[in-house]
Structures are given as structure tokens and as C-alpha cells.
Amino acid sequence: MNNPAISVVMPVYNVEKYVAEAIESVLAQTFDDFELIIVDDGGTDMSVEICTSFDDTRIRIVSQANRGLAGARNTGIMEARGEYIALLDSDDSWEPEKLALHKIHLDNNPHVGVSYSGSRFMDQNGAMLRQAQRPKLENITAKDVLTRNPIGNGSAPVIRRSALEAIAFNHRDEPRRLCFFDETYRQSEDIELWIRMALTGRIVFEGINGLLTRYRIVSGGLSANIAAQYDSWNRVIDKTASYAPGFIQQFGAEARAYQLRYLARRAIQMGEGAFALSLFKESFSFSSTPIIEEPVKSFVTLSAATAMRYLPTTFVRKLAGTWTGGKAVA
Template identity: 60%
Template sequence: MKQPLISVVMPVYNVERYVREAVQSVLDQTYENFELIIVDDGGTDASINICSEFTDPRISIVRQANRGLAGARNRGISRAHGTLVAMLDSDDRWLPDKLMLHAIHLTCNSHVDVSYSGSHLIDEDGNRLRVAMRPKLGKISSSDIIARNPVGNGSAPVIRKTALDKIAFQHPDYSERTCYFDESFKQSEDIECWLRMALSSSASFEGIGGLLTEYRIVSGALSSNVVRQFESWEKAIDKTASYAPGFIKKHKSRAKAYQLRYLARRAASMGDGPFALSLSFQALAEFPRMIIEEPRKTLVTNLACIAARIMKPAQFAAIAGSWTGQKSAV
């Protein structure tokens, strides 16, 4: 195979229900000069057997003991031959033109290090919901990354390998491993990495138009997961503060408020109305200007949290489903 321009890194761990669609969405790309590095992260289901059924020579499978999403991404990136690295989580999908459009964007704009786009949201069955991720695309600053994370999700970015190499470090316990994402994080590893790229190496982020990723929303999460996600986010902020204390001091309150608002929506979608309402109140108390910066989204979030608090779970789930298009799990 000729030298690929793009290396696609796909961590795989117990996703047998979705992984075939993820792999096929890569093979269906209109841009063909890529390699697909599938990292078997020590799963126990049939995921890798499904991946092995594909015979495309651009696919390689790397196996390792379980190291988590960050560790699987690191392994894949360390094996990449391309000058650009794209990441796709194995329960998500890409639209056919995604790689072509990002390749054009990065080839024509040498100052851009991280290219990304918006995302459709899909349900467990792969059906599109009526909500989407439509991030800010231009004039991205570090304050945008910490507060609103325009990249959005781990299946959205295509990154210059040279930009990743600038932030690489040796694993603290295994010196033979090169890390790009911090493997001590089980969540929020994305935002920690994006902040490190922006603040320590002045990486440039820029989006392109279109919803080119299909990001899957899996139901059945627990409120305890929301707590863990917030704790992981705080850990990312604390790590960033260790090398950029002034930046964190200036932006933490605003960023925390937006994170709490996001988690309030998650809690509401789970049917935990009291927790959702508490989080939404905390968000406003942390940064009241949120209602001025983003009035519509803040108001809708607060109303949804109030509804989740006062309605019966089944009633709220039905109303929320009619708004988002997601089937009720209640």
C-alpha cells in the first residue's frame, strides 16, 4: 500500500453491536488514501472477529491488554504512517465525504492543526435525532476550548501528526510507551488533550461546515456517571492549572458553569429531575452571565430540568422524545 495521507485510529472494546457500521463508514469514504488502524483494547465480545471479516488491505489490527480509550488511541497514533490522524470511536459513524473535506481543509490551510466539523446525533439503532452538535468554527481561542469545546466529540477531529508529536510524552510507568492522551483519565481525556495542545504548543483549531460525524447516544446511563464525568473534568482543569495557572484562574468559573449546564441536560435526559435542576441552578450561580451569552440554550435547559423535576418520568420521557426524536427508555 502506498504511503497514506490519513491514518484513521479506531479503538475497539466490546462494541459488537456497532463496530461493523463504524468500519464500513470508513471504507465508504470518497477519499481513499488512508489507513485504518483498529486497536483491540482487550475486549471480550465478538467485536474484533467482526473487524477481522473485512479484507480491505488498508486495515490493520493491533492487539493489546486493556488500557482504556486514551491508551488505545495512543497505541494507534504511535503506529500511524499518515501526516494526518483522524479518530473514530467504534460506536460512531462518518458521512462519506468527511475525510475528503478535512484533507482539503488542512492541505489548503497550513496554519490549522486541528480540523473538525459538526455532528448529527443518532440513537442506539442508528436513527438520526432532531438535535445536533453545531460548534463554533472560526476564531477559536483557548477560552472557547475550555468553556465550549468546539471539537465536540472524539470522532470529529482530523489532526496534523506534527501537532500531536509536539505534545507527546513518555508514559510515567512504561517509558517505551508514547502518550498523546493522558491514560490516567477515563473521561475528559479529549478536553485535557485539546487544552494542552492549545496552551503548551499554540495549536490552531478551526472547523469546517457540515455535520460530517454521526455521534451515537447510548441510553441507560446512571446519574453516578454524571458525577464521575464532572470529577474527571475537574481533574483535567487541575492538570491544566499546573502549567497555566493564570489561564485557569481567569476562565474556570465560566467553563465550570457551561460544564454544569451540559451535565444538567444529561441528568434530565436520564429522568433524574432533582439532580438536573440542582445542576442547572449551580451553573447559573457559578456564572450568571451565561443567560446573556446563550439565552436560548440556557432557558431551554432550565425549563427541561424543571419539567423533569415536576413530571412523572414516563411523561417527561415522552415529551423529551418528541422534542429530540429519541425513543423513550422509560
């Protein structure tokens, strides 16, 4: 049996509401020489039953005890037979031409290790929002990866297998288990990998035009989730500083400012105006670069946080409708 050109790795953990849509978007790809490796990460709902209802020989299901997203991705990558590895989170989905366009990109640019594209946002019910991720596509530096993360989300990249092999390491407690993502992270595992690939593997990142990923924004949550995300991001910075101290010394403050501004926007999405405003002010205390380089985005963030903090809720919702269609702020 010939190996497929692309292996799609999709972890599944308690996503029964979304997983069918994710699988359907893979099976609808215009490029069909792929395998879909579904990693059952020990969930307790009907997700796996939904996965098994699809009758397609390109689908393989691998089950394991819960390891988290990083561990599930590692398992899927080890199972993969394709030259290219595409990652898809099971609450997201793809446009039909995504795999075809990334394969063309990687086939014609052998120096590129990670190919990615922009993303459209959708709400938790699948309705498309007005916002989108339109990242920098060319001449990506390690600084770009640290400060702006052009890949954007875990469902955007298609990765050359050799790029992953270049940064692989053995699990600390299970020496026979090969890792790509660091399984000690339950958040920020993506950016940790991208930074390590850029710095230690000298992997080239390059994007292609188009909003090819549909990235789901789930509304609601707690400010504690933002604090946990910031803590995990700080762990990434500490780990990076352990092997590239000069790099973090040079660009760490700017990266922190961008991260805090991003978390302020997440707080706005949750309706936490006061918390968002404090995060934005803290961002500015580290570096003014986000305001200088992206004044419009920074101004909108500050305005939204201020409005949510001080204005009546009904008025804020009316303003939000002109920007997000009354959905979420991403």
C-alpha cells in the same frame, strides 16, 4: 509501499453491536487513500472477530492489553503512517465525504493543526435525532477550547501529525512509550488533550461546515456516571492550573458553569430531573455567562429539568417528542 495520506485510528472494546457500522462508514469514504488502524483494547466480546471479517488491505488490527480509550488511541497514533490522523470511536460513524473535506481543509491551511466539523446525534439503535452539534468554526481561542470544546466529541477531529508530535510526552511508568492523550484519564481525555494543545503547543483549531460525524447517544445510565465525569473534568482543570494558573483563574468559573449545564442535560437524558435541576442551579452559582450568551439553550435545559422533576412522566414524554422525536435529550 507509499504511506497513506490519512490514518484512521479506531479503538475497539466490547462494541460488537456497533463496530461493523463504524468500519463500513470508513470504507465508504469518497477519499480512499487511508489506512484504518483498529486497536483491540483487550475486550471480551465478538468485536475483533467482526473486525477481521472485513477483507480490505487498508485495515490493520493491533492488539494490546486493556489500557482504556486514551491508551488505545496512543497505540494507534504510534502505529499510524499518515500525515493526518483521524479519530473515530467504534460506536460512531461518518458521512462519506468527511475525510475528503478535512484533507482539503488541512492541505490548504497549513497553519491549522486540528480540523473538525459538526455532528449529528443518533440513538443507540442508529436512528437519527433532531439535535446536532454546530460548534464555532473560526477564530478559536484557548478560552473557547476550555469553556465550549468546539471539537465536540472524539470522532470529529482530523489532526495534523506534527500537531500531535508537538505535545507528545513519555509515559511516566513506561519511558519508552510515547503518549499524546494522558492515559491516567478514563474520562475527559479529549478535552485534556485539546486544552494542552491550545496552551502549550499553540496549535490552531478550525472547523469546517457540515455535520459530518454521526455521534451515538446511548440512553440510560446512573447519576454516579455523571459524578465520575465531573470528577475527571475537575482533574483536567487541576492539571491545567498546574501549568497555566492565570488562565484557569480567569476562565475557570465560566468553564465550570458550562460543564455543569452540559451535565444537567446529560441527567435529563437519563431521566434524572431532580439531579438535572440541582446541576443547573449549581452552574448558575459559578457564572451567569451560559445564560447570557446562550439564553435559549439554558432556558430549554432549565425547563426540561423542571418539567421532568415536577410533571407526570407521560406528559413530559409528550413534550419531549416535539423536541427530540421522543428519543433522547443531548
